[in-house]
Amino acid sequence: MAIKKQSVHLRRQTWVAKNGDVAKMWRTIDATDVSLGRLASDIATVLMGKHRPEYTPHVDCGDFVIVTNASRVGLTGRKAEQKLKTSYSGYPGGLKAVTFGTTRENNPEKLIHDAVRRMLPKSRLGRQMLKKLKVYPGTEHPHAGVNAIELNG
Numbered sequence: 001m002a003i004k005k006q007s008v009h010l011r012r013q014t015w016v017a018k019n020g021d022v023a024k025m026w027r028t029i030d031a032t033d034v035s036l037g038r039l040a041s042d043i044a045t046v047l048m049g050k051h052r053p054e055y056t057p058h059v060d061c062g063d064f065v066i067v068t069n070a071s072r073v074g075l076t077g078r079k080a081e082q083k084l085k086t087s088y089s090g091y092p093g094g095l096k097a098v099t100f101g102t103t104r105e106n107n108p109e110k111l112i113h114d115a116v117r118r119m120l121p122k123s124r125l126g127r128q129m130l131k132k133l134k135v136y137p138g139t140e141h142p143h144a145g146v147n148a149i150e151l152n153g
Contacts, residue, residue, distance in 0.1 A: 019060070032072045032073075036075055036112070037115065039067075043112075046063050065133050069137070083099065
């Protein structure tokens, strides 16, 4: 009587990251004369963790990002004079419109923050990712003790 040999198939399975498996790093980027949209897309990619091989869509795999010189971010064409940032209070006549150039002078952190926010997932996970973004108008920031890696856009 012949003994049948059972074939054992080794299955390769995709590794899926879990919360706490991925070590968070700090990255810094200088926004001087970098186009706002290109800067925001690079930042959003790093915040989501898509630059890592262990990227998992339902886990926060991204790094912390420090943006310096936000007040010197580039706006192409005539966007500084023509493009408007609008907000509505909910009341009749409550529409406020401010140009991007004015926003860049008065509140540059808000300009970059909003551009990145719109490129992240619209969920609890996206809000958690956005908390890792630190934007500063000048070169000085309070995260000097962190060993931040320069992010080349």
